[in-house]
Amino acid sequence: MSERRFDVWTAGDAYERYMGRWSRLVADEFVRWLACPPEARWLDVGxxxxxxxSTVAVRCRPRALLGVERSAGFAATARASAPPPTCVAVADAQALPVGDAVFDVAVSGLVLNFLPAPGVALAEAVRGVRPGGVVAAYVWDYAEGMGFLRHFWAAATTVDPSADAHDEGRRFPLCRPSALRTLWSEAGLTEVTVAPIEIPTLFAHFDDLWTPFLSGQGPAPGHVAALSPDRREDLRRTLRARVPTRADGTIPLTARAWAVRGRKATTSSRGAGRTQR
Known part of the structure; x- marks a missing residue:
């Protein structure tokens, strides 16, 4: 099975059912944590x-807001849902179609681990931000903090031990705070801060958890798509037995993301940055 094939996100509707409903909750907390002033010029990378x-457009009253997305399908979904003054462009995060020092804030949500060269994308974001501006991102804590994925991969490796090689917690090094802090510092950003964002992920019933794994889009759904029907059913039964289920059928889990932010150095502060936790 090609991991890269299933790492590519192309359909906004399928993503919404699988991860989008939770990523919206994280986006809200992330924007609150950034606490950027209104009338700023924003860039959303990936x-x-x-x-x-959409969260930035609604909560931050931006003067300008550009979303950049490589997938035309995702870009169409973003374009249809984001209110003014949002513009969405189809472009690569590693070659942004923006001038130097145009934006006050550059952000990225849940993207870094799916880029071939995240350092290049971060350098592009830094280039697009004015001196003194903010560059920030968040990623899922695949290694420890994603309850439904931890249960999924534990069930998957019970059915087939080789599934462990596809686990995002093993494959994606930028799901840990130390790696994010290092990446931001090496990009020349100052005042680097990393913080957890934890949200509830309450599933209405088991099918509410299981059905999004059948989308075939993303590492875990991609693993399911590659299974034979019998193995898929074994995985479904194993996962159902693992997850904590209340008497009313709901499945209460939590998901954690790591958020990181830093400031682009000004001429006077260049080389004088410090890292915070």
Missing amino acids: CGSGALT
């Missing part, structure tokens, strides 16, 4: 289906 873009 805007996907527009969860973070």
